Amino acid sequence: MKKLLFATTALAFAVSTAAPAFAEFKERTIRVSNGINADHPVGNGIKAMQQCLDEKSGGKMKLQAFWGGALGGDLQATQALRSGVQEAVVTSSSPLVGIEPALGVFDLPFLFANAQEAYKVLDGKFGDMMTEKLAAVGLVNLGYWENGFRNLSNSVRPVNKWEDFEGMKVRVMQNNIFLDTFQNLGANATPMAFGEVFSALETKTIDAQENPYVTIDTSKFFEVQKYVTETNHAYTPFLFLFSKAIFDTYAPEEQAALRECATVGRDVERGVIADLNKKSLEKIKAAGLEVNKLSEDEQKRIREKSMVVYEKHKATIGAEVVDSVLAELAAIRK
Template identity: 55%
Template sequence: MTSRKTLAAVAAVAAIAAGGAQAQFQERTFRVSNGVSKEHPMGNGLAKMGACTLQKSGNKMKIQPYWDGSLGNDLTATQQVRTGSLEMVLTSTAPLTSIIPALGVFDLPFLFNNEKEADQVLDGKVGEWFSAKLPAVGAVNLAWWENGFRHTTNSKRPITRLEDFDGVKMRVMQNNIFLDTFKTLGSNAVPMAFSEVYSALETKTVDGQENPFNNIENMKFYEVQKYLTLTKHAYSPTLVLFSKKTWDTLSPQEQATLKECAVVGREEQRRVNREQADKSVANLRSKGMQVNEIAPAEMQRIREKSKVIYERHGKAIGEEAMNLVFDDLKRIRGQ
């Protein structure tokens, strides 16, 4: 008898606890803006994050993705997140550098040698230091995802040496460091929103652009670009930005769930992004693009030429941010 009563009491407590846990979650739909199409690895990451959020919240919190910049370009969507008129955006650091100059450190050319270095810096204390700057400007970074290493395409000629950049009209992100990098290499750098790039390449408003392999394939730039050069000139992190205004209305459990699930999404997004990168190069070749690497000695000349960017922008980025990243890289590289 006693054991039955005990079991009943335990069951009652469990039911109350479960009810209490569910009560911590409200019916919510979070819209998330993205500049790429659903087929991009960002789609895999958001699918995983969305499934995780639904499961942990008892089907109450839904993530609703919007693709191809349909809610506005990264700059516009980031601004909407900051004002609270949009819940989430997946964006590179570029639209944020004007308000948080320290983030410009990630735009410096040839900063990371490989993805493993980037992961260790971004997922550790350094990444946390940068994320801690965002609430003050109206956003919360749930996790660091990636766009990946960036490469160069154009319709004029193969780029095999430093001088081949001369006179190539190159679309770059709306970002001073990217503009300065390509100007320094000799290109005529043109800032432009990602959503406008295809038509600018098609009409020859610009000769070339720079993006990770998956973006080049995903956006069908191979239809309007002949030459792909494996420059690996920059690594683009992606922030999963959430509106601080909305965040402050969530329960601690809702907040914790979003952060946990953004990390689940991150693991999937990075895995797919890296797996697809190699496939994308093969696909781009099969679509008729001429793919070339730059000889190591020539690559060294390009790196040397780019070093001035660190000096020019170091002051704006700030000594603390620069030292944090460089010291962490030294530690990772065992220097």
């Protein structure tokens, strides 16, 4: 009897002194909002990130995703992060230039030639520098996810040359660089939040919009458009942003798990986009849309015509920011 008592006490003692598993982690519900729909590759990225967080936190850190702008548009959600009332958002950088003007660098037309060079710039020194700027305005950037190369869709005519933009009512993001890029091509550019685009296309308030194939597919724009032109005029990144006010209250282990798992999610998301891009294009064609690609000559003409936008916006973005991305790209292209 004495022996048994001793054994059970020893066991109880051992259990109580051993650190409980995942002690550094608290039960967390992390709201992540998005303007796109759940079947966009960001959905795959969030799932992969959750799996990673489950392992690292013993199931304590839970992502709760909100789709289709259910918690407000990109800008509104980002402001909620800054004031510490929402944890996270996956947002385009473009609507955030009012918060951090340097982000406008990613809106410069034809900046990136392909995804590989975008990854190098974003995941490297230059991306880190932008992440520091974001921290200064209350936003922790957990990494650059992919929105992707943007293409034009419209309901009036095929676009084969820049003159075809003349008078076309094109929705642009709430961003002066995009506004000028399209105005400079002769379009009637109209800034509008993403959440209003579908119905504006449907009611013909606007003729056109520009977004990657996967968005034209998953946000169903193909249902209300007739023509798609592969323009590849800009590669805009997604930022996985976290409220700095909230992040700073987390334990270092929790912060590290979020950073590492956001990178896991990013890689999955980019991979799914590469694959879905082709499938989305097929779906768009199968829905009866007329799809064309700008000829190389025409793309070159548009690119050259668009260079005035670089000059016009260099000072607002920050000359050193523009020069440093161009220098990094030149080094990559060597």
